Amino acid sequence: MNTAQKIHASTQKFTEIVDFVDNMVVLEGGSACLIIEITASNFALLSKREQDSRIFSYASLLNSLSFPIQILIRNKRIDITSYLKDLDEAIKVTKNEQLQAYIGYYRDFVQEMVTVNVVLNKSFYIVIPFSALEMGIAGSKATQASPKNKSQQGSLPEGAAKNLQSKADSVLSQLQKFAVSARVLEREDLVKLFYDIYNNGQTIEVEQIDPSVGAAIVTGGTKA
Numbered sequence: 001m002n003t004a005q006k007i008h009a010s011t012q013k014f015t016e017i018v019d020f021v022d023n024m025v026v027l028e029g030g031s032a033c034l035i036i037e038i039t040a041s042n043f044a045l046l047s048k049r050e051q052d053s054r055i056f057s058y059a060s061l062l063n064s065l066s067f068p069i070q071i072l073i074r075n076k077r078i079d080i081t082s083y084l085k086d087l088d089e090a091i092k093v094t095k096n097e098q099l100q101a102y103i104g105y106y107r108d109f110v111q112e113m114v115t116v117n118v119v120l121n122k123s124f125y126i127v128i129p130f131s132a133l134e135m136g137i138a139g140s141k142a143t144q145a146s147p148k149n150k151s152q153q154g155s156l157p158e159g160a161a162k163n164l165q166s167k168a169d170s171v172l173s174q175l176q177k178f179a180v181s182a183r184v185l186e187r188e189d190l191v192k193l194f195y196d197i198y199n200n201g202q203t204i205e206v207e208q209i210d211p212s213v214g215a216a217i218v219t220g221g222t223k224a
Contacts, residue, residue, distance in 0.1 A: 015198065020187045024164060025194075030132030034164045035190065036171060038124040038182045057177040064174055067167055070127040074197075078119045084111060126182075128167045130160050 018026045025033050043051060087107040094100045113119070168184055175182045185193065 015194075017194065020190045022161070023184050023186050023190070024161060025190055032130045032160055032164065034128045034130075034168050035185045035193070036126040036128065036168065036175075036182050037185055037189075038126065038175065038178075039180050040122055040124055041180055054178060057174070060177065061171070061174040064170065068129060069171065070129070072125040072127060074123040074125070075120045076123065078114075078121050080110065080114055080119070126171060128164060128171065130164050130167075132160075134163060 016028045018028055020026065023034055025035065027033070043054065046054065084107060087103060087110070091100055091103050091107070094103060172182055172184075
C-alpha cells in the first residue's frame with residue numbers, strides 16, 4: 001500500500017496539472033490551456049475538389065495564427081470484446097435460422113479482421129496554450145505571489161480565461177471552413193480524457209468525478 005501511494009504521488013507530480021477550471025487545464029507556473037476536439041474525416045474518400053478545399057483551409061488556419069498551437073492525434077486500440085459478446089447473445093436469441101447464420105458469419109468476419117489488423121480509434125485535438133508571460137510583468141508577479149499548489153482559477157493571472165477564449169474563437173472560426181464539427185472540451189470531458197490517458201485506457205463516468213481533482217487523474221497503478 002505504501003509503495004502504491006509513493007508511485008501515485010510521484011506520477012501525479014509529473015503531470016504538472018493543478019486543476020481543471022471550467023474549460024481550462026490549469027498547469028503549474030501560471031500556465032493553462034484549452035483543448036478543442038475535432039471530428040475526423042477520411043481525406044482519401046473526398047473528391048479532388050473537396051481535398052483541395054481542405055488543404056487551402058488548413059493553410060488559411062496556419063497563416064491566421066498569431067499564437068502557438070499543438071495538434072495532437074491520439075491513436076487508441078479498440079477493444080471489441082463486448083461487441084463480440086453482444087453478437088453471441090444476438091445469435092442465441094434470434095429464432096430465424098438464416099438470420100442467425102448471417103450474424104454468425106458477420107461475427108467471424110469481425111473477429112478475424114481484428115486478429116489480422118489492429119483496429120484503432122483516432123482522436124484529433126488542438127491544444128491552445130496560455131503563459132503568464134503573455135500578460136507581461138504583472139502576470140508574472142501575480143503567478144509568483146500565488147501558492148504553488150493552489151487548486152483554483154485564482155492561481156492564474158487576471159485575464160487568462162479571456163485570453164484563451166479569444167484564441168479559441170479565432171481557431172474555431174477557421175475550423176468552420178473545414179466542414180467538420182469542433183468543440184472546446186469542458187471540465188468533465190477534460191477529466192475523462194486525462195484519466196484515460198494516464199490510466200492505460202480505463203474510463204471514468206461523470207458521477208465518479210470528484211469535485212477536487214487531487215486523486216482523479218492518476219491512480220498510481222491501482223485499479224480505479
